[in-house]
Amino acid sequence: MTEAVRAGDGGVLGERGELALHPPASYLEEGFTIRSWLTTRDHKRIAILYALSITLFFFIGGAAATLIRIELATPNGDLVSADTYNKLFTMHGVIMVWFFLIPSIPATLGNFLVPLMIGARDLAFPRLNLASWYIYVAGASFTVAAMILGGVDTGWTFYAPFSTLYSNTHVVWVLAGVFVVGFSSILTGLNFIVTIHTMRAPGLTWFRLPLFVWAQYATSAILVLATPVLAMTLVLVAVERLGGIGIFDPALGGDPLLFQHLFWFYSHPAVYIMVLPAMGVVSEIVACFARNPVFGYRTMAYAIIAIAMLGFLVWGHHMFVSGQSLYAGTVFSLLSFFVALPSAIKVFNWTATLWHGRITYEAPMLYALGFVGLFTIGGMTGLILAVLALDVHLTDTYFVVAHFHYIMVGGAVSAYLGGIHFWWPKITGRLYSDRWARFAAILLFFGFNATFFPQYLLGIAGMPRRYHEYAPEFQTLNVLSSGGAVLLALGYLLPLVYLSWSLVRGARAPANPWDATGLEWRTASPPPKRNFAAVPVVEGPPYAYRPSPAGIVRAREGTA
């Protein structure tokens, strides 16, 4: 820990580990005005801008979910009308998917960490990076405008011809919002791909990259290749809605299946946009708190790429009952099973990383272990849904709702919070209360399971999704689910409190509080504007947690 303590004095480790005599100010001290934040090109500050924006939207989307769960506490529609209920679940979906989950890990942790992890001073295109955030804000404004005008009731999937002909709500505003925010994702993805390709530090070969960077790379490829298809699809929906040009509506000569193909061509890979970065975060955390190198590092990297590629080939499993051909359904079913292979490799490798490790249970580790368990359950139930015959029964039931919440909330959000806790000292330079953080992580885990496991049972029993009323025999499980949601909400609100508190009263964080490997820990907490005093040189593989003759970075040996 000597190195960490010394760096914590405010010094920055140079290339050979020497302390710079006059350490540069941290990125947070580069300017204190609102203007300095709104015009910044520093990837770290842009990450903070994103973090604040998506946190706001997380709680807006969460408020919609709260109303949904309150409504579903009784079988009758006694809180909101059916129309309002439709608008609530639509806004919940739209906001959580496009304004929270998609940008969550890439735009915040990815933005902050990718340049640090590869030893670069910034992303390749800093101005473009700032532009992405402004595009996000513009898209968000359209969506908020739609909410203020009265909302939208199509569901987050905008299925045609309901969205193009029948819905009387503000569909075009929300389409515009999602269209615009898509370009924010595309530009972030473009920036990451170029940065990871061209700006790695000397010696940092592809197979020395942290798995977090691999995950960001694969995610970026999906962002760049899938998002434009969604954008164009939404344009076509708007064209049909405004101009009566029959592309999707069969009454006008269009093909409604075309919409579903185009939509899911984006929206299935979008699931991997959410979960691949989460896998990257979990790999970093599990290795650090098990004090072991990630088991099967190369297979982990290949699995990330395999998931990203196979993710493009399985969209038809959302359409088993839509009337696509049985042959297509069979192929999509088979391909969906294939995705389970690299996913299982990852789960087994995280487990094997724990083997013979010196495991400690700090808050980030609890979140990461929670991810592994919840992702496994979500993934296994995904296989059930990939079975053609079972899917006929389960389509549009709460089983599907539970499945994707296990992946996207139990998985991706747990990992996001784990990552926030893991890198919080690096990002803010402060330590939070680990006791409270562990309590929140455990509360979240139990709250999550209490909320969503009953929904699997409801789905098997046949309760359909997207109705504000239900048959009385479903009430027990629904009350259980709503009760769990209270715990879940507390689990999400708690970090807001103790993390904010740490900004004011938290102890100063040393450069490397977890004694972790990785270049981001080789600079001060919080890092200076240009990240490193000197360009780091990498001389070995990542995750050198076991004593290993090959040092990772010269800087480390210099202070040992």
Next chain:
Amino acid sequence: MKTAGAQALSTVRTAATRPRTARRPRVAEQFETAVQQRAAATLGMWVFIATETLFFGALFFAYAIARIQAPDDFAQASRHTNLVLGTANTAILLSSSLFMALSVRAAALGTRQAAVGFLVITAALGLSFTGVKLAEYALDYREHLVPLVDFAFDPRHARGALVFFGLYFATTGLHLVHLSIGIALVLGLAWRLLARRPGASAEHVAIAGLYWHFVDIVWIFLYPCLYLVSRA
């Protein structure tokens, strides 16, 4: 008559040791070297082209499905496009790509004046394409072929023809937006090369060239899809 630009050029010629068309590109602070910066800019454009390909790809896919749904309507509608203007525009745009390629080559060889000249010709051809296309839109309007505004067609084929012309205006309109951005890009680059501004080098010409050729290739697919359906 010697313009300011020509004078600036002569000073470059005296400094014959410099192989670049303009001053050495400034290296932005996030990069270590100019080589790294160049690699990043080039890769950035390629990734952008990849995303654009899928952007247009969705539109072509929708076109394919709609045409399979209503092949006769599409054939009839296609016969109402203006083959002469469409073909002329194809020739104009392909020529512009030639001059873009010549400019990239000239910039790489360090002949700045030639590079600027070719860029100006490229932009002029792009502007001609825009002019012809707008004239064509006016003719389409006169023939009642503009959905939303004024659309009338043989009722036996009207349903598919409406989709055809909806896609026609969506694709050519989107293409025209891309082309306009390209023209602005090329003219801006020509001006900065002439004024010897930083941020205008052979690499910039090459990257602008990538974009220009991409926009051209989109048209090469649009032309047969829109103008040549069953016109054999």
